[in-house]
Amino acid sequence: RSTGINISVDQEKEGKKIPLAEIDPFTFFFYIYKHRGEGRIQILQKIAVKLNLPSPEGDSGIPSTNAQNVWLFPYKYNRTNNEIQRLWKFFFSALKQEITDEQFSDVKSIYGVGLTKLTQGLFYIDPLNYLPIDKQTKPYLKDVYQIGTEYESYFGYKQIIEEVKEKINKPFYEISHDAWWCNNNTNYWIFQANPKYYDVMGALEKNKLVR
Numbered sequence: 001r002s003t004g005i006n007i008s009v010d011q012e013k014e015g016k017k018i019p020l021a022e023i024d025p026f027t028f029f030f031y032i033y034k035h036r037g038e039g040r041i042q043i044l045q046k047i048a049v050k051l052n053l054p055s056p057e058g059d060s061g062i063p064s065t066n067a068q069n070v071w072l073f074p075y076k077y078n079r080t081n082n083e084i085q086r087l088w089k090f091f092f093s094a095l096k097q098e099i100t101d102e103q104f105s106d107v108k109s110i111y112g113v114g115l116t117k118l119t120q121g122l123f124y125i126d127p128l129n130y131l132p133i134d135k136q137t138k139p140y141l142k143d144v145y146q147i148g149t150e151y152e153s154y155f156g157y158k159q160i161i162e163e164v165k166e167k168i169n170k171p172f173y174e175i176s177h178d179a180w181w182c183n184n185n186t187n188y189w190i191f192q193a194n195p196k197y198y199d200v201m202g203a204l205e206k207n208k209l210v211r
Contacts (some may be wrong), residue, residue, distance in 0.1 A: 005031050011075040024087035026121035027072045034067040061177025063120045063132045074111040083110050094122055097129060104154030127173040140179035
């Protein structure tokens with residue numbers, strides 16, 4: 001709480017509130033990134049101080065989550081199959097880059113997860129190896145690089161990742177930032193239609209489209 005993060009209460013049965021006794025690492029990150037603007041920067045800076053890490057100065061391009069839908073697991077009275085433990089196991093598999101299709105599908109099926117939050121969570125814990133496939137990156141990948149973003153399995157997600165690596169020579173955190181920038185600068189999209197007629201990426205690199 002000293003960092004400014006307030007954790008919601010759990011429910012032992014419908015309507016009966018109790019303190020949340022356990023949490024998975026992805027939900028922890030979603031609690032941070034439900035905040036926006038200066039509030040989020042201040043939280044990240046406080047966490048950095050506690051962990052003796054360099055203090056971040058910006059967060060542009062880091063996906064935000066819906067503040068009303070932070071948890072990646074249901075209330076206690078609906079947790080019937082070790083949901084939080086499965087998320088922890090998935091977390092460690094992700095850090096070792098040992099996710100399987102079966103594990104991905106299993107975690108995706110947990111109430112409160114879904115594909116978008118799953119890839120955002122992977123990006124939060126390892127932005128060098130995982131890219132969020134969300135409302136920011138989807139139009140950017142499709143319209144600028146002609147990369148499809150439809151998938152249902154980890155195999156499909158990895159295919160997108162590999163195509164991104166082949167076509168975009170940038171780390172994923174820069175791609176996420178570029179996607180955020182493009183979606184928040186309408187002048188960019190006016191000219192993005194055909195790179196043969198307008199060097200969009202060259203202009204972006206030279207910062208010519210800011211105004």
